Amino acid sequence: xxxxxxxxxxxxxxxxxxxxxxxxxxxPPAFKQHSLRSRIMDTPIPAQLHIPLNTTQRESLSMLVAxxxxxxxxxxxxxxxxxxxxGTSLPVHAPTSGVMRxxxxxxxxxxxxxxxxxxxxxxxxxxxxxxxxxxxNAAIERLSGAEIxxxxxxxxxxxxxxxxxxxxxxxxxxNGFGVELLIINCAECEPYISADxxxxxxxxxxxxxxxxxxxxxCSARRLVIAIEDSKxxxxxxxxxxxxxxxxxxxxxxxxxxxxKYPAGSERQLIECLTGVEVPSAEYPTGSGIxxxxxxxxxASYEAVVLGRPCISRITTLCGEALLTPxxxxxxxxxxxxxxxxxxxxxxxxxxxxxxxxxxMGRELASTESVVCKTTNCLIAAxxxxxxxxxxxxxxxxxxxxxxxxxxRLLPQQLLAHCKTGDSIELIEHGLLDCIECGACDYICPSxxxxxxxxxxxxxxxxxxxxxxQRSKYWQNRFQFRQYRIKKxxxxxxxxxxxxxxxxxEPIEQAASEAAADGAGGFSKxxxxxxxAAAVARVKARRGASSSDKDESK
Amino acid sequence: MIRSATGAPFQHSxxxxxxxxxxxAFALLPGIFVSTWFFxxxxxxxxxxxxxxxxxxxxxxxxxxxxxxxxxxxxxSALLSALLFAIAVPPGSPWWLLAIGIxxxxxxxxxxxxxLGQNPFNPxxxxxxxxxxxxxxxxxxWHVPSExxxxxxxxxxxxxxxxxPAREILNPLSLGAFKQSLLLAFPFAASNPSELGEFIDGLAxxxxxxxxxxxxxSALLAARESGxxxxxxxxxxxxxxxxxxxxxxxxxxxxxxxxxxHIPVAIIATVLGLSALFYSPGGAAxxxxxxxxxxxSATMIGAFxxxxxxxxxxxxRSGKIYxxxxxxxxxxxxxxxxxxxxxxxxxxLFGNFCAPLLDHYCRPRIFGHPTRTTTNREPAEP
Numbered sequence: 001x002x003x004x005x006x007x008x009x010x011x012x013x014x015x016x017x018x019x020x021x022x023x024x025x026x027x028p029p030a031f032k033q034h035s036l037r038s039r040i041m042d043t044p045i046p047a048q049l050h051i052p053l054n055t056t057q058r059e060s061l062s063m064l065v066a067x068x069x070x071x072x073x074x075x076x077x078x079x080x081x082x083x084x085x086x087g088t089s090l091p092v093h094a095p096t097s098g099v100m101r102x103x104x105x106x107x108x109x110x111x112x113x114x115x116x117x118x119x120x121x122x123x124x125x126x127x128x129x130x131x132x133x134x135x136x137n138a139a140i141e142r143l144s145g146a147e148i149x150x151x152x153x154x155x156x157x158x159x160x161x162x163x164x165x166x167x168x169x170x171x172x173x174x175n176g177f178g179v180e181l182l183i184i185n186c187a188e189c190e191p192y193i194s195a196d197x198x199x200x201x202x203x204x205x206x207x208x209x210x211x212x213x214x215x216x217x218c219s220a221r222r223l224v225i226a227i228e229d230s231k232x233x234x235x236x237x238x239x240x241x242x243x244x245x246x247x248x249x250x251x252x253x254x255x256x257x258x259x260k261y262p263a264g265s266e267r268q269l270i271e272c273l274t275g276v277e278v279p280s281a282e283y284p285t286g287s288g289i290x291x292x293x294x295x296x297x298x299a300s301y302e303a304v305v306l307g308r309p310c311i312s313r314i315t316t317l318c319g320e321a322l323l324t325p326x327x328x329x330x331x332x333x334x335x336x337x338x339x340x341x342x343x344x345x346x347x348x349x350x351x352x353x354x355x356x357x358x359x360m361g362r363e364l365a366s367t368e369s370v371v372c373k374t375t376n377c378l379i380a381a382x383x384x385x386x387x388x389x390x391x392x393x394x395x396x397x398x399x400x401x402x403x404x405x406x407x408r409l410l411p412q413q414l415l416a417h418c419k420t421g422d423s424i425e426l427i428e429h430g431l432l433d434c435i436e437c438g439a440c441d442y443i444c445p446s447x448x449x450x451x452x453x454x455x456x457x458x459x460x461x462x463x464x465x466x467x468x469q470r471s472k473y474w475q476n477r478f479q480f481r482q483y484r485i486k487k488x489x490x491x492x493x494x495x496x497x498x499x500x501x502x503x504x505e506p507i508e509q510a511a512s513e514a515a516a517d518g519a520g521g522f523s524k525x526x527x528x529x530x531x532a533a534a535v536a537r538v539k540a541r542r543g544a545s546s547s548d549k550d551e552s553k
Numbered sequence: 554m555i556r557s558a559t560g561a562p563f564q565h566s567x568x569x570x571x572x573x574x575x576x577x578a579f580a581l582l583p584g585i586f587v588s589t590w591f592f593x594x595x596x597x598x599x600x601x602x603x604x605x606x607x608x609x610x611x612x613x614x615x616x617x618x619x620x621x622x623x624x625x626x627x628x629x630s631a632l633l634s635a636l637l638f639a640i641a642v643p644p645g646s647p648w649w650l651l652a653i654g655i656x657x658x659x660x661x662x663x664x665x666x667x668x669l670g671q672n673p674f675n676p677x678x679x680x681x682x683x684x685x686x687x688x689x690x691x692x693x694x695w696h697v698p699s700e701x702x703x704x705x706x707x708x709x710x711x712x713x714x715x716x717x718p719a720r721e722i723l724n725p726l727s728l729g730a731f732k733q734s735l736l737l738a739f740p741f742a743a744s745n746p747s748e749l750g751e752f753i754d755g756l757a758x759x760x761x762x763x764x765x766x767x768x769x770x771s772a773l774l775a776a777r778e779s780g781x782x783x784x785x786x787x788x789x790x791x792x793x794x795x796x797x798x799x800x801x802x803x804x805x806x807x808x809x810x811x812x813x814x815h816i817p818v819a820i821i822a823t824v825l826g827l828s829a830l831f832y833s834p835g836g837a838a839x840x841x842x843x844x845x846x847x848x849x850s851a852t853m854i855g856a857f858x859x860x861x862x863x864x865x866x867x868x869x870r871s872g873k874i875y876x877x878x879x880x881x882x883x884x885x886x887x888x889x890x891x892x893x894x895x896x897x898x899x900x901x902l903f904g905n906f907c908a909p910l911l912d913h914y915c916r917p918r919i920f921g922h923p924t925r926t927t928t929n930r931e932p933a934e935p
Contacts, residue, residue, distance in 0.1 A: 445572075
């Protein structure tokens with residue numbers, strides 16, 4: 001380590017100045033300070049919960065409770081099959097005690113889907129829980145990776161960062177490749193979201209212990225926690241947790257990276273920490289790297305050490321339309337209306353409600369949506385806070401977008417190709433490598449909705465490829481049909497020939513037998529006699545038929 | 554195209570085209586100020602005339618194209634084109650020359666190609682080049698009332714080289730000089746036609762580089778030895794200061810990250826390199842010193858303001874470097890071996906020609922791809 005690096009570490013408290021710089025990125029105002037003013041709060045128990053089941057198909061559910069049945073907190077309600085090849089399923093647990101009322105589609109604050117099947121639970125407010133069985137420290141030290149993985153699955157843990165990939169499946173996917181490095185992603189670079197920061201600030205020890213458990217589960221050799229240099233409190237908390245090491249023995253490294261959006265994007269984070277550029281068409285596991293979110297690490301800690309299934313998550317509630325923005329430990333299935341109400345929503349000021357951050361979030365159609373395992377942030381935007389984009393102007397090719405694109409794309413060129421719809425040129429220019437971070441939109445002086453255009457083009461390329469596959473499929477089917485008809489015809493011809501042949505066969509056989517018989521005492525006289533007899537027979541038959549004809553005349 | 558329901562991102566940096574354009578216009582101010590200081594009001598009259606015609610032409614074309622006039626007129630692009638054009642055209646040019654040039658720039662070079670963002674060539678330079686081809690005589694003189702400085706300095710009544718009283722009387726910013734400039738711009742206003750003819754010859758003054766090229770080393774040396782300054786020291790200083798002012802404006806743009814360093818640095822480095830390479834102090838003279846090439850002509854405004862017009866320039870980083878090198882080579886070679894006096898316009902237009910090709914071949918390596926060309930090509934249409 002150079003002298004300068006040591007000096008910087010001493011002066012700044014971290015050495016993020018010396019971490020590898022990744023390309024592009026922006027520095028938008030973060031707006032996290034408001035929600036970080038208070039500690040994480042528990043919500044009161046809402047009267048009704050719509051527990052999202054992470055699926056829209058009833059077939060993929062196997063219910064463990066009946067409608068009308070009383071359930072207790074932590075009780076397993078259903079197993080949801082993920083529809084993958086391994087037949088993996090994830091359980092869903094009751095966030096509180098009460099009576100099951102219904103199973104129906106309901107709006108969900110999820111990044112991928114706007115509606116999911118939800119179980120309606122009428123809470124009784126008594127919060128009666130099944131007794132949890134915490135593990136003793138010594139027992140945890142002895143747990144094997146596979147056992148940890150099973151417990152993580154049994155707790156129903158999904159990636160808490162937003163993508164919502166089942167954690168156990170992700171660990172499993174790494175096992176085939178042999179994971180060298182596990183990165184715990186605490187970057188949380190997107191504006192407004194502060195759930196991870198709040199979590200680390202208050203429960204750093206649990207996050208570190210969860211990280212260590214995840215490392216053991218995927219048997220990675222190296223464990224790195226990555227955090228942005230702007231999160232001073234969280235860095236201090238992590239430092240302290242790493243020094244104290246009360247929960248689990250770990251050799252976890254803390255790497256502080258320069259704050260910039262999108263530093264927390266998986267591939268960009270990996271490049272920043274290791275210098276490895278994960279190849280375009282591959283997953284990081286192919287490079288021996290696995291990335292898990294710090295919320296996932298925390299949930300894993302709770303699942304493995306406390307035996308507590310995933311029934312709540314930390315969600316940031318922020319925006320100018322809220323009087324007291326804060327981070328809540330939210331029971332899954334709580335409605336957004338309820339949460340906004342807890343933060344003092346000024347209904348008149350609410351211009352739009354957004355799920356996620358301001359750059360990659362999704363506008364929620366209704367505030368009746370419910371919190372699911374991936375709901376990291378809910379913004380109640382005030383008037384003029386996240387305004388609708390002004391009218392789009394012409395692209396002046398200033399190239400700002402190319403300067404900020406973390407994937408080193410040329411959005412200005414892509415846009416031109418989007419307009420012509422030239423899919424080959426679009427793919428050539430790397431449209432499929434766009435991570436949709438929105439940095440180009442953010443910086444564009446012409447207010448062009450670039451990401452929307454790229455998403456649309458991706459969809460239409462997908463559509464076209466599917467069309468092509470479909471037409472290829474039907475073409476194949478048609479060709480096969482033609483082939484089959486042709487073959488049937490040939491076959492029927494052949495079988496008819498066969499049939500004729502087989503009807504002749506006895507005669508031939510007889511002939512050959514006769515020949516074989518005659519082979520013993522074959523004589524010309526016998527042959528000529530037989531021929532003469534046959535001729536006479538034919539003549540006699542002819543004579544008979546002609547006399548028949550005469551009679552008929 | 555299907556429109557997605559989600560409209561992320563919701564946050565914006567607050568950048569907009571008009572503030573970009575106005576920042577560039579702002580960065581031109583020091584240069585304009587210094588030019589006015591030394592060369593009088595000609596440049597300001599140029600700007601005023603060009604601005605009026607640019608905005609009127611833009612509004613009319615937008616009207617014809619059935620576009621919203623207010624938002625596009627206020628994006629500042631016509632204003633910036635007019636500014637750059639007015640600075641390029643010699644001060645003291647008649648109003649009709651400016652009008653023809655800027656209307657050509659706005660209507661033909663910009664809107665006939667589809668308006669802002671669609672024009673393959675820099676409109677201001679198109680207008681300038683068109684004038685240079687159509688009206689070479691009007692375009693080659695640099696009419697400034699510097700006679701007001703030069704004459705009396707050389708023939709000071711008492712033979713005392715005192716700058717103070719000379720400036721006092723013959724300042725280019727004086728009312729007399731202003732009147733001269735106005736008469737040059739609007740010749741129809743002259744009460745007496747002979748009044749005009751007199752100072753047109755007297756005021757023609759080229760840039761030092763042009764003088765250098767025209768005169769040749771021996772003449773220059775002879776003039777220096779005889780105590781005469783062939784290309785008035787004051788004029789040379791003026792050009793230096795004008796260029797330094799534009800350099801400052803350009804540095805401001807760099808600092809504000811409105812332009813990237815690639816194009817100006819490539820142009821300046823190329824011009825510097827070529828002029829240093831070919832410069833031979835004892836040789837046959839037409840080449841000029843590197844310093845003269847950088848600060849004795851329009852190199853700075855060309856490098857920072859004209860070549861960096863994003864619409865017509867190359868857009869990738871490496872493409873910008875090649876684009877700058879191409880323009881630098883063109884600037885130098887047209888100046889030294891070509892038959893045109895100054896070369897920014899043709900050099901930039903030549904660079905514009907190359908820009909689409911450069912953009913096609915100078916794409917950056919996409920993240921996660923081993924080479925510059927993406928490998929996962931979609932299967933071609935059957």
